[in-house]
Amino acid sequence: MSILINKDTKVLVQGITGRDGSFHTGKMVAYGTNIVAGVSPGKAGQEVHNVPVFNTVENAVKATGATVSVIFIPAPLAADAILEAAEGGIKLVVCISEGVPTLDMIKATAYLKKKGVQLIGANCPGLITPGESMIGILPGNIFKKGNVGLMSRSGTLTYLMVSLLTDNNIGQSTCVGIGGDPVAGLYYQELLEMFENDPDTEAIVLIGEIGGDAEERAAQYIKEHVTKPVVAFIAGQTAPPGKRMGHAGAIISSGSGTAEEKIAAFEAVGVPVARLPVEIPNLVKAALEKRLTKSK
Amino acid sequence: MKIHEYQARQIFRNYGIPVPEDKLCYTIAEVEQAAKELNRMVVVKAQVLVGGRGKAGGVKLAKTVTDAVAAGQKILGMDIKGYTVEKVLVADAVEIHKEFYVGLTIDRNTKSVLFMASAEGGVEIEEVAKTNPEAIHKIPIDPTLGMTDFIARKIAFKLFTDMAQVKQAADIFKKMYQIFIETDASIVEINPLATSDGGKIYALDGKMNFDDNALFRQAEIAAMNEPDEDEKKELKAKESGLSYIRLDGNIGCMVNGAGLAMATMDVVKHFGGSPANFLDIGGSSSPQKVVDAMNLLMSDKNVKVIMINIFGGITRCDDVAKGLVIALEQLKTDIPIVIRLSGTNAEEGLRIIADQNLPIVGSLSEAAQEAIKMVKNLAS
Numbered sequence: 037m038s039i040l041i042n043k044d045t046k047v048l049v050q051g052i053t054g055r056d057g058s059f060h061t062g063k064m065v066a067y068g069t070n071i072v073a074g075v076s077p078g079k080a081g082q083e084v085h086n087v088p089v090f091n092t093v094e095n096a097v098k099a100t101g102a103t104v105s106v107i108f109i110p111a112p113l114a115a116d117a118i119l120e121a122a123e124g125g126i127k128l129v130v131c132i133s134e135g136v137p138t139l140d141m142i143k144a145t146a147y148l149k150k151k152g153v154q155l156i157g158a159n160c161p162g163l164i165t166p167g168e169s170m171i172g173i174l175p176g177n178i179f180k181k182g183n184v185g186l187m188s189r190s191g192t193l194t195y196l197m198v199s200l201l202t203d204n205n206i207g208q209s210t211c212v213g214i215g216g217d218p219v220a221g222l223y224y225q226e227l228l229e230m231f232e233n234d235p236d237t238e239a240i241v242l243i244g245e246i247g248g249d250a251e252e253r254a255a256q257y258i259k260e261h262v263t264k265p266v267v268a269f270i271a272g273q274t275a276p277p278g279k280r281m282g283h284a285g286a287i288i289s290s291g292s293g294t295a296e297e298k299i300a301a302f303e304a305v306g307v308p309v310a311r312l313p314v315e316i317p318n319l320v321k322a323a324l325e326k327r328l329t330k331s332k
Numbered sequence: 333m334k335i336h337e338y339q340a341r342q343i344f345r346n347y348g349i350p351v352p353e354d355k356l357c358y359t360i361a362e363v364e365q366a367a368k369e370l371n372r373m374v375v376v377k378a379q380v381l382v383g384g385r386g387k388a389g390g391v392k393l394a395k396t397v398t399d400a401v402a403a404g405q406k407i408l409g410m411d412i413k414g415y416t417v418e419k420v421l422v423a424d425a426v427e428i429h430k431e432f433y434v435g436l437t438i439d440r441n442t443k444s445v446l447f448m449a450s451a452e453g454g455v456e457i458e459e460v461a462k463t464n465p466e467a468i469h470k471i472p473i474d475p476t477l478g479m480t481d482f483i484a485r486k487i488a489f490k491l492f493t494d495m496a497q498v499k500q501a502a503d504i505f506k507k508m509y510q511i512f513i514e515t516d517a518s519i520v521e522i523n524p525l526a527t528s529d530g531g532k533i534y535a536l537d538g539k540m541n542f543d544d545n546a547l548f549r550q551a552e553i554a555a556m557n558e559p560d561e562d563e564k565k566e567l568k569a570k571e572s573g574l575s576y577i578r579l580d581g582n583i584g585c586m587v588n589g590a591g592l593a594m595a596t597m598d599v600v601k602h603f604g605g606s607p608a609n610f611l612d613i614g615g616s617s618s619p620q621k622v623v624d625a626m627n628l629l630m631s632d633k634n635v636k637v638i639m640i641n642i643f644g645g646i647t648r649c650d651d652v653a654k655g656l657v658i659a660l661e662q663l664k665t666d667i668p669i670v671i672r673l674s675g676t677n678a679e680e681g682l683r684i685i686a687d688q689n690l691p692i693v694g695s696l697s698e699a700a701q702e703a704i705k706m707v708k709n710l711a712s
Binding site: 111112134135136137138139140141142143145146161173174175178188189190191192193194195196199216218219243245246248249250253269271272273274275276279280281282283286295311312313314 | 438440441443444445474475476513516518543545546548549575577579587588589590591592593594595597598599600601602607610612615643644645646647674675676695696697
C-alpha cells in the first residue's frame with residue numbers, strides 16, 4: 037500500500053513531445069511507471085518512448101483509461117493544461133511547470149475542487165511510491181521501499197532528506213513534493229490524513245520552509261488528528277525578512293512565516309524538529325522505535 | 333515586484349478611485365513649486381520601497397510653502413531602513429475625519445483573493461493583526477464570482493453606516509478587485525482610506541505588489557519597476573536562470589534548488605559561518621549557468637570562500653563540474669572553493685574536477701565546516 041499512486045496507476049504525460057516532457061517520460065518509463073499516453077496538440081499518432089501520443093486529454097483518457105496526468109507545459113499555458121486534464125476525466129493532476137501565475141492557479145484550483153479532482157503542484161518535483169511508480173522529475177535511484185511517508189515544499193531538499201534516510205536503511209512508502217508556490221494543490225493537511233490512513237506508513241517526515249502559515253496549520257491538524265509519529269525540518273531558519281528565497285511562497289512578510297514560529301508550533305504539539313538535515317534519520321528511527329514499543 | 337506609492341496612486345486614478353492631487357519631486361525647487369501650485373496644506377512623503385516611512389520621519393505635514401520646503405530638505409536624501417530617499421511626493425493634505433484600512437492579497441489557505449477591511453486604519457495593520465485580530469474583517473472572494481455588487485456592499489456596510497458612503501466605498505472596493513485581477517497583483521492596499529469634508533472618501537496612500545510569474549503578460553506594470561542596486565543584480569541573475577539574493581556574510585554559496593539553498597545557508601549559520609548570499613542555480617543546469625553563477629559570486633567583494641552544494645536531480649553533476657572547470661580557467665581566482673557533489677552523475681562530475689585540487693567533501697555539514705575553517709585561515 038501507499039498513498040495516491042501505485043504500480044497499477046495509469047499515467048498520462050501532457051507536453052510529452054517537449055524537451056523536458058520527453059526526457060522525463062523516458063526516466064519514468066525506465067523506473068517502471070505505467071505511462072499509458074501522452075498529449076501534444078497536433079502530434080496524435082506519434083510515439084515517444086513507445087508511448088502513444090494524442091491530441092487531447094479527453095481522447096487519451098478514453099483510449100487508455102489514464103487516471104493521473106503529469107504536466108510538462110510552459111508556465112503561461114500550464115493552468116490551461118490543468119483545466120484540460122480535469123475536464124478530460126483525470127483524477128489526479130501533477131503539475132511540474134515552474135512560474136505559473138498565481139491568479140491562474142486560483143482559477144484552476146477552484147475548478148478542480150468543483151470537479152473533485154486532486155492536484156499536486158505546480159512548481160513541484162512530483163511524487164513517488166518507491167519500487168512501483170514515479171511521476172515527475174524525481175531521481176528514482178535514491179528512494180527505497182519502506183514505511184516512512186514524506187512531504188516537502190522543496191525538490192532538492194527532498195532528495196537530500198531521502199538519501200539520508202535511504203543511507204540509514206530507512207525506506208519510504210510514498211514521497212510527495214507539494215511545491216513551492218503560494219497557491220498549490222494538495223497540502224500538508226490532506227497528505228497527513230492520507231498517510232494516517234495508509235496501513236503501510238508508520239512514520240511521517242514533513243519538510244517545510246519559511247513563508248505562509250501552512251506549517252502552523254499542519255501542527256494543529258497533527259495535534260487533533262494524527263496518531264502516527266511526525267518529524268519535521270524547516271528550511272530558511274536564517275533567511276532575512278522581506279527577501280523572497282527562490283520559491284514564490286518562501287518569503288517572511290511582516291514578521292510572520294518565520295522558521296522560529298513554525299518550529300515552535302511543531303514542538304508545542306510534540307513533533308520533533310531537526311535543526312540540521314543530517315539529524316532527520318535519527319529522529320525518524322527514534323519515532324519508529326517508540327511506535328513499535330507502544331504497539332507491543 | 334513592488335512599485336512606489338506615487339505609481340500606485342496613478343493606477344488608482346486610472347481606474348477612477350478618488351486620490352488627492354499630488355506631484356512627484358526630486359529636488360527642493362520642485363517641492364517648492366509643487367507646494368505653491370497646490371496652494372494649501374500638503375503632506376510631503378518619502379518614496380521608498382519599504383514600510384514604516386511615517387515612523388522613520390519620512391512623512392511630514394506642511395501648512396505653508398516654507399514648511400513644505402523644510403520638510404523636503406529633511407526628507408530628501410534621508411536614509412529609511414537602508415534606502416536613500418531620492419524622491420518625495422507632495423500631496424494635497426485633505427481634511428481627515430476617519431481612517432480605514434482596506435487591502436487585497438492572496439490567501440494561501442482558501443486559495444483565493446482575500447479582501448481585508450478594518451475601521452482601525454492609518455496605523456500599521458500588522459500591529460492590529462497581532463493585538464486585535466477581530467478588528468480586521470477577512471472576506472475570501474470566490475474566483476468564479478469575483479467582486480460582485482453585493483459582496484462589495486457587504487464589506488462596505490462593515491465600515492460605514494451612511495448610505496452615500498457605503499456606495500462610494502463599494503465602488504472603490506470593486507475597482508480595487510478589478511485592479512488586482514487586471515494587473516496580476518499580489519497586494520493592493522489602501523491605508524488609510526479616509527472620509528473627508530462633505531463625506532467624500534479618498535485613498536490617501538497606496539501600496540501594490542505584483543506576481544513576478546505574471547510579468548510576462550503585464551508589460552505596462554513591468555515597465556514601472558525601479559530596482560535598486562542589489563535588485564538590479566538579482567534581476568540580471570534571473571536572466572541567466574539564477575535566483576540570487578545578496579546577504580552580508582562572506583561565504584558565497586552556490587546550490588541547486590531553493591529549499592536546499594535555504595537549508596545550506598542554515599547549516600553554514602549553524603556552524604558559526606555567515607552566508608554571503610542565497611543562490612539557486614535551478615534545475616536543468618548547463619555548464620554556462622555555473623560560469624555565470626561563479627561570476628556573480630566573485631562580483632561580491634565580501635565573498636572570501638565559495639561553497640558549492642549540488643544534489644543532482646534534473647541538475648547533472650557533470651554539467652556543474654564542466655562549468656566549474658571553465659569558470660576557474662576564465663576567472664583565475666584565488667578564492668578558495670569547497671565543493672560537494674551528489675546525485676545524478678556525481679561520480680563523473682568528481683572525475684572532471686579531480687585535477688583542480690579542490691577540497692571535496694561528502695556531506696553538507698562537512699562542507700560548511702570546511703568553508704568556515706577556510707575563512708578563519710584567511711583571516712589569520
